[in-house]
Amino acid sequence: MTRKQRRLTMIAAAGTVLAVAVGLILFALNDQIVFFQSPSDIVAKTIPDGQRIRLGGLVAEDSVTRGENAEVRFTVTDTVESVNVVYVGLLPDLFREGQGVVTEGVMKPDGLFYADNVLAKHDENYMPKEVADALKGKGVWQGKE
Structure with missing residues (x-):
């Protein structure tokens, strides 16, 4: 083997090892990834049972009901x-109707x-970025830019 062939073989082997490592990391993290969805996204899509997601939006007025054993709907x-x-x-102390x-x-x-x-948001000036972006996309954002 010439010097050039050995160098190319080493680079190819390193690239293969790196690709396998990245693939294994992504496979291992697949169950840990949580995607943000707005209510409109959830209604429009079919989400597989058991898939973890992040749902964001505003708590609807007159929708909070408390049940037994600390259950809240x-x-x-x-x-x-x-x-x-x-x-x-x-629930967080700042959780209430009309809040993000x-x-x-x-x-x-x-x-x-x-x-x-x-x-829940921590003061009147903050809303989670994902929620604010989703509300801006729907044209109903009321907050500051």
Whole structure:
């Protein structure tokens, strides 16, 4: 083998090892990736059962109901479409109707979104970027630029 052939062989081997490593990392992280969706996105798409997603929007007025064992049901809306959410646990102190919220969980075949994590905005000037972008896209954004 000439010097040039050995160098090309080493570069090809390193590239192959790097490609395999990247592939394994992406495969391992596939279950950990959570995509943001607005209520309109969820209504328009078919989301596979058990796929974790992030649902964001505004908590609809007069939609919060509290049940037994810390169960809370509420509706998340982007003023175009709405998704009903079920959450069991303690809500953030700033959670209330009309506020921006991001929930993480899974959509079930019964049409309800079962959240295991709820994030509420922390003051009147902040809304999660994904929620603000989705509301701007629908033309209903009321906040500052």
